[in-house]
Amino acid sequence: MAKTNELGLTKTDYKGAPTTLCQGCGHNSILSQIISACFELDMLPEDIVKFSGIGCSSKAPTYMLQRSFGFNSLHGRMPAVATGALLGDATLTGLGMSGDGDSASIGMGQFKHIIRRNVRMVYIIANNGVYGLTKGQLSATSEVGLTLKKQGTNELEPIDICLEAMASNATFVARAFSGDPKQVKTLIKAALHHNGTAILDIISPCVTFNNADESMHSYTWGRDHKSPLQDISFIPARDEIMIEDFEEGTVQDVTMHDGSKVRLKKLERDYDPTDRMSAVHIIEESSANKQLLTGLIYVDPSRPSLTDMLGLTDTPLNRLSAEYMRPAKDSLEKINAEMF
């Protein structure tokens, strides 16, 4: 008998159509972790809405959460659609899946502006440093010196998605490696409980076009260079917090908007992910050191989301009845009278 969660659902209830991505694609591993995270968090699949743009990353939502609504939008335009849909029904939990082409090139403007609006959603960038669906072109996150079969060697400086997110005043910025499923899952859980746009830059190797050992988006490189900021765990609000005996200064709990906690255990260095300057600094530092920095880089659970700022009704807009939508007749008489 399959294991069920508190809703009585099995993991199968969170699965999608069989994947058509390449065998070994990093994205498949991300999908598994999303499925696990949603299952373990006892989320009703119908409460989740999936969004994506165009590209291999954006095909992925078909292969998870089949019971959820999904919106496979245009190339680079997922953020706008998600903004509108999550205003239409602010009780839905948005889960977006984009890629480096989708977000760091064609959709860079939308990527930065949804962050600026702080729309409550998880925004995953499955970052493989290459255009897969069009068969192996360089992307904006390809590192200098990357040589691809038909494209030659990249000479342009890469765009760092986390740094761009920080520059846009993101309230949740994390980086992970799809070869480290446990960390991916925990970060997804934390992101799902963030009241704002949660940016998750997940280095997710493309086994077909960009997986040479020396490539900075490959499995080998990721395994050899990953540098976790913390040992991270997620504690939902309903769980009693276990008082453990930690050594002073080794654990930091970040309380999310809904009372859940992200517990960060110190590894090699002291790091406070609520400090903006440290976040920017550590991204730059790891980049200079050619390290794959992973973990929760920055979080600010206090900033209001777009929905908070707009002061919307508790009933989602798409459920309001006509009496809330069409002002009464006498109001128009007043307006006509006020016209000259």
Added chain:
Amino acid sequence: MSDKINNFSIKVGTANGSGSQTSNLTILRAIFKMGIPVTGKNMFPSNIQGLPTWYTLRISKDGYTARRDEIEVMVAMNAKSFERDVAELEVGGVLFYDDSIKLPIERDDITLYPMAVKQLIKEAGIPSKLRTMVSNMVYVGILAEMLGVDMEKIKMALDFHFKGKAKPVEINMNIIEASAKWAKENLEKSDDFSLEPMDKTDGLIMADGNTAAALGSIYGGVQVSGWYPITPATSLIEKMNYYLPQLRTAKDGDRTYAIVQAEDELAAVGITIGGGWTGARAMTSTSGAGISLMGEFVGFAYFAEIPIVIWNVQRMGPSTGLPTRTSQGDLNQAYYLSQGDTKHIILIPGSARECFEFGWKSLDIAEEMQTPVFVLSDLDLGQNQWASKPFEYPDTEMKRGKILWEDDFENFLEEHGEWGRYKDVDGDGIAYRTGAGNRKQGSTYFTRGTGHDTFANYSEDPDVWMKTMNRLTLKHETAKEYVPDAIVDNVEGAKVGIIAYGSVDPAIIEARDLLEEAGLKTNYLRLRALPITKTVENFIKENDEIYIVEMNHDGQLRDILRTIMPAESTKLFSSTLNNGLSLTAKWIAEDILNKKEK
């Protein structure tokens, strides 16, 4: 009534950004409140301050509201445009001019009234920072005295403009009264142009199309709107933002709407589509350049069948074109927008009152048809003030179309056994959608711009693709039953028809009178929507020849009609002029008569 009483045009030449709009609107409103039919048109440059700008008022005892080329009364406040302003006056016309303009006036066929603007401002002791603004009030006072504008009505206009704030009303009123007094003492009336009260504006209001559209959308229940600033559409959303808090705030203070200024038009329409997809009412507003940017998304919404409304307050294109000039050049763009085969529903209001009506109606039609609906207004209709019957409260309940929430979904399953997002159950091409956020298991689906079957699953099957396109074609046919029908005015014995749409309407009304005077009776059809209805087909069949009058260069509606009715194409003639100015009746009548002779 002499033909010089309540029957002439005034043109005011000033510098942009000098505050002359307040003066001009004050004159317009005062004359309107005197019961005299009047329309005003702002002719402004794409500039914030400094370039020449003009305002024309047409006063017409017969109620004509179209633009005229002829100017009988000129107010010249700007030295930069003085020479051409003087030259433009009709023979026998009247020139009021700022006497500090020391340029020669080489005409002896007009009446001259120099205005001591500087002296009056100086004597009034106006603080220097207000002088430019207030100096434009001098001509309001002088015109009031010399033409007979009712001072009480001027006060009413100022009270309205300044929303009852006593101080600015007082400052402006003082200078107006001083100027009128000065004119009485210093100018001798030696022309025959004058204004006399009538009762022809009783029961009418003054409004611009963008305000009307904003209010119509609010009464239509608009909830989600992404938008981006663009001339001349910006004021539509700004008016929505102005009226929404008072009209659509719930009792507990929460808002029933979300208006988001986006980063560009792509995002604006994307946000709107996201909202429409969930079952919230969604609209956006832009102009042609913005529509170009929205193209890919509109094709998506058409193919994925997501209801949204897009207002296009048209300006001159192609490209940046003339951003502050009016046009009807975006009909083809709207009708066919997107790659692949698309035909969109288009509504075309012909008055401010109809902007209100189509504001709410378009939201109904979009949801009923599950598709983008364009509403084509234009700068002239959208930004200028029009006398209008009061806005009429919607005469039907909100029509939400075939949308299934939890209970509806269960009932649907009971009745039909299964549900597919794109399954045509009723045979009208319109399938049943579930609102995103329907929590019933099985009600969800995956929305995509790629090929999809009746269950919204990805499909590359040629047969599936054909069936989708055929259903969309059927849906477009069905739309003919939902869109506002054309309005026809047939005249006994007439064999010649005129087809026009939008803001050209006032000019057609007048042109038909001119044509009749010249011995040509005409029938008239005012198109209010695409796809065309049976009424349009019949009109074309019933008339021997048809002149399609539009403000674009190529005759875009004529081309669309020729495509739809190829057998009738030889009798469809194009009468077009697209130079940034709204059409005059005189030009239309002459063009039709010239073409008829050939």
